[in-house]
Amino acid sequence: MTHINFDRVAMVYDQTREVPKEIINLLIEKINKVLFETFGSPPYQILSLGIGSGRVEKYLSSKDNHLFGIDISELMLRELKKKQKTESIATAQADVYNLPFRGNFHLIVAIHLVHLLDNLERFLNETLKASKLIIIGDVYTDVYQSLIYSDFIEILSKIGWEKQDSAPVDGFITREMSRLGFLREDIERTETTSQTHYSIYDSIKKKYFSWLWDVPDAIYNEALSQLETRIQKKNINLNESYQTTASIELKIFKKRDI
Ligand SMILES: C[S@@+](CC[C@H](N)C(=O)[O-])C[C@H]1O[C@@H](n2cnc3c(N)ncnc32)[C@H](O)[C@@H]1O
Numbered sequence: 001m002t003h004i005n006f007d008r009v010a011m012v013y014d015q016t017r018e019v020p021k022e023i024i025n026l027l028i029e030k031i032n033k034v035l036f037e038t039f040g041s042p043p044y045q046i047l048s049l050g051i052g053s054g055r056v057e058k059y060l061s062s063k064d065n066h067l068f069g070i071d072i073s074e075l076m077l078r079e080l081k082k083k084q085k086t087e088s089i090a091t092a093q094a095d096v097y098n099l100p101f102r103g104n105f106h107l108i109v110a111i112h113l114v115h116l117l118d119n120l121e122r123f124l125n126e127t128l129k130a131s132k133l134i135i136i137g138d139v140y141t142d143v144y145q146s147l148i149y150s151d152f153i154e155i156l157s158k159i160g161w162e163k164q165d166s167a168p169v170d171g172f173i174t175r176e177m178s179r180l181g182f183l184r185e186d187i188e189r190t191e192t193t194s195q196t197h198y199s200i201y202d203s204i205k206k207k208y209f210s211w212l213w214d215v216p217d218a219i220y221n222e223a224l225s226q227l228e229t230r231i232q233k234k235n236i237n238l239n240e241s242y243q244t245t246a247s248i249e250l251k252i253f254k255k256r257d258i
Pocket of ligand 1: 050056057110111116
C-alpha cells in the first residue's frame with residue numbers, strides 16, 4: 001500500500017495542479033468517444049481510482065455518466081464533496097488494492113495515480129476484476145520548464161539528494177495488459193500555457209509537490225535557502241509568468257473481446 005498521504009495538500013490540491021480548460025475538454029471528449037465506440041449509447045458506469053479532490057474527474061460526471069470514485073485520503077474526498085452540487089458522484093474511502101465495488105464498470109480511470117503505487121501487479125489484478133476498459137493517464141502542467149523548479153532540483157542534487165523519476169506506465173503495465181489480451185491506444189496532446197514563478201516557488205516552500213515529502217528536512221532546508229539566494233542573485237521577479245505547456249496523456253487498454 002502506498003504511504004503517500006495526500007491529506008496534507010487536500011485543501012490546495014486543485015489550485016496547485018491547475019490545467020487549462022482545453023485539456024480537460026479533450027479528456028472528456030476522448031473518454032466519451034471511447035465509451036460510445038465500445039458500448040454504444042449511454043448511460044455508462046465509470047469508476048475513478050484515486051479520484052482525489054476530483055480536480056479533473058469531476059467533469060466526467062454527467063446525466064449520462066454515473067461516476068463512482070475511491071480514494072485513500074479522507075481529506076481529498078472531503079474536498080470533492082464540497083464541490084458537488086448534488087450527491088452525483090458516489091465516493092468511498094478505500095485502497096485501490098482492495099476495491100469496495102465488484103462487478104462491471106464500463107470504464108475504470110486512473111488519473112495521475114499509478115506513479116504512486118508500489119505494487120502494480122496487485123493494482124492490475126484488482127482493477128481487472130471490475131472492468132475490461134481501463135484508462136491510465138495523466139493531465140498536468142509541466143513544471144520542469146520553470147527555472148525555479150529546475151534550479152531547485154539541481155541544488156538538491158549538488159547537496160546529494162537525487163529526485164527519482166516516477167516509474168512510467170510503459171513497461172510492466174503495458175506488458176502485462178498485452179499478455180492478458182488488451183489492446184492499447186495512446187492519446188497525447190500538448191497546449192501552451194503560462195504560470196507564475198511564484199506558484200512554483202510557493203509550492204516548493206510549502207512542500208506541495210508530493211516528491212518533496214521524501215527529502216530529509218536538513219537537505220530540504222539547505223536547498224531552499226540556496227534557492228532563495230539564487231532567486232535574488234538572478235533578480236527573478238516572482239510575479240512574472242513564464243511560458244510552459246499543459247499536457248494530456250492517456251493509455252487506453254481495451255480487452256479484445258469487448
Ligand atoms: C496525485 S493525486 C491525483 C488525484 C486525481 N486523480 C487528480 O488527477 O487530480 C493521487 C491520488 O491518489 C490517491 N491514492 C494514492 N494511493 C492510493 C491507494 N493505494 N488507494 C487509493 N487512493 C490512493 C491519493 O490519496 C491522491 O488523492
